[in-house]
Amino acid sequence: MTEPRQAHRLHILKVALDVPLDGVFDYLSEAPVQIGQRVVVPFGPRRQVGIVVDLADASDVAPAKLKSIIQYFDQEPVLDGEFFSLLKFCADYYQYPYGQALLSALPARLRQTEPARARQQFCYWLNSAGQAADISAIPVRQAVQRRIFAALRAHGRLNEAELAELSPGWRKGLAALRERGWIEEEQVYAGLGSTLHASSVQPELNEEQVLAVQSILQYRDTFRPWLLHGITGSGKTEVYIRLLQAVLEGNQDQALVLVPEINLTPQLEARFRTRLPQFPLVTLHSNLSESERLQNWRLAQTGAARIVIGTRLSVFTPLPGLKFMIVDEEHDTSYKQQDGMRYHARDVALVRAQRRNIPIVLGSATPALETWHNARNGRYGLLTLQQRAVSQSQLPQVNCVDVSRVQMQEGLSPQLLKALKVRLERGEQSLLFINRRGYAPVLLCNACHWIAPCMRCSSRLVVHLRQGFLRCHHCGHEQNIVRQCPSCGNADLHPTGNGTQRLEETLTRLLPEARVLRVDRDSTRRKHALSEMLSAVHVGEVDILVGTQMLAKGHDFPNLTLVGVLDTDSALFSPDFRAAERLFAQLMQVAGRAGRADKPGEVLIQTSFPEHQLFNALRVQDFAAYAASLLQEREVAQFPPCEFLALIKAEANEYGPVQRFLQFAADSARALGTDALVYDPVRPQMERLKGMERGQLLFQAATRQTLQIVLRQLTPQLRAHPLSNKIRWAVDVDPQEF
Structure with missing residues (x-):
């Protein structure tokens, strides 16, 4: 930890601020401010919260021009040297202003100019009178009071989170017990621990x-x-x-x-x-x-x-x-x-x-x-x-259904429908995975083939039929569903393709006896909605789950034995060189939800390319072999991890300034004479997003050091360019998306 140095009367503080400028700023202080403390300082016409990162005896700014801090918070724990060092490294490596990097890593309350206070919470226990009392003194109809009393008797002390697990109405029940004179309380720090469900049982390791x-x-x-x-x-x-x-x-x-x-x-x-x-x-x-x-x-x-x-x-x-x-x-x-x-x-x-x-x-x-x-x-x-932790559990059997050879029924193959019915008869659960929320991905005119576009993005509007509107899943734009084609006037418009909402509706109609639950971003907007849904699955109140990638990993459903995967072919031929890697990972993860207990699992993947290399590797769950083939492709194409990339991304209301800015960046980078390969500026796959016209410039190098040398010299030139303040731009080192 950086050792604080005491200030002498008037001291010069080096303060990091959340502003898009390099370096830190000098301020005066008469108080004994320490390194790592928050301060409030004047910055132009505004007040800004900052972090003291160093103390100095002199400044490059004339003493008469130095301003004094307005306030400092000496009741808060100071930040240590490791925090500063790590953020300084990240700011340098990712070409980002140090002050903005530092402040963005703090909780929102610490970025405000007021003292940062957290909500007080308490723990509760039965006092001597409560310990001597009998539960029979509480009327049977007061179920919440009786539950709280029994839990306090059994566990001693309970905090607010633990009481909330007992009942949503715990506050009213506890207040009634307090009125009886049975409760003592003490302020605690929330979230630290729980004794309600503690277990010392340890499964045997293989x-x-x-x-x-x-x-x-x-x-x-x-x-x-x-x-x-x-x-x-x-x-x-x-x-x-x-x-x-x-x-x-x-x-x-x-x-x-x-x-x-x-x-x-x-x-x-x-x-x-x-x-x-x-x-x-x-x-x-x-x-x-x-x-x-x-x-x-x-x-x-x-x-x-x-x-x-x-x-x-x-x-x-x-x-x-x-x-x-x-x-x-x-x-x-x-x-x-x-x-x-x-x-x-x-x-x-x-x-x-x-x-x-x-x-x-x-x-x-x-x-x-x-x-x-x-x-x-x-x-x-x-x-x-390489083996499952539950001894009776085996990897699921993965099969592909060639949808080009079968008659589909509203997006579902006969094989998948039959498998769903078999699970229903056995009382087992199924998961249908489709990574597309909404009712349908497009609204199509059959006459002129018009498709409802987003006016702000280079994308299509998704049909949300129940709500009666079209929504862009990139920018959030919403509008009512149009009743006739704006291109030809045709009133015969059709939602085309499947989303989670349409799949849920289809299953409810085809399998009316099944209890279907949809889990996606739309259905889990309410706080605690997801945990309530997962609890319903665990207690057996759901037969078929319909979900997006929210269900693809991390969840353990012992009674789930079938996973059906719909509509994955588009990722097989994506221009993004990482698409195949991501699809394989996604399918491996979602396939792993099946057969995690003592019941065998099955995975059915609907595809028009059942013999694709990716599906062949998935059938035998051989990640190593598939990864080896992908690495060979990356080596030939000179893509990561064999080479290193960086992007400069820019956007504005018009593409002209973006193009000029990126061309300046390309010319300046080439003039540096380094070993990095500088491509010409291009439009990304999503050319327009949220009303902004976008462009990007790609850098490629054999080593990280080569890229860093270029970016370290180029970024200050870009910040000084006249267009820098007229467009949005950013450096993306080791980009994951193009």
């Missing part, structure tokens, strides 16, 4: 799991990246739990677990709380309120939280006792930030682990090719789990 745990623990005190390559259902989470049990023996030790998506967090959190109740745990993700996020972040910063589970931004969380890191589903593209500083959380995690000299585990059934390449070359340790 030989592969034991080897993985032992191998990683041999390097527990040194930097060593490990790829834990385990098939779906192979027990990677159990390996994580055993590693955390061993690593967190020291009272001050902490661990960071990154997950790609919010909807995976509750399940992993519940598993960890059950098995690791002795270690205080918090989560960090965007579903938390600002107050909850600030409190959990501070619990991590002060060392009170021993385990932190979070999405990509959590990689920057200050953790003074950090000893171990896990990146679950490390291949997932959600780890890549697509606006602001375009960092990749997995790569930042590797840098952080190296600087802390600690081990890091990257877990996946379908690793990113970059990770697989490093593991095969020996840069990462490779540990493989």
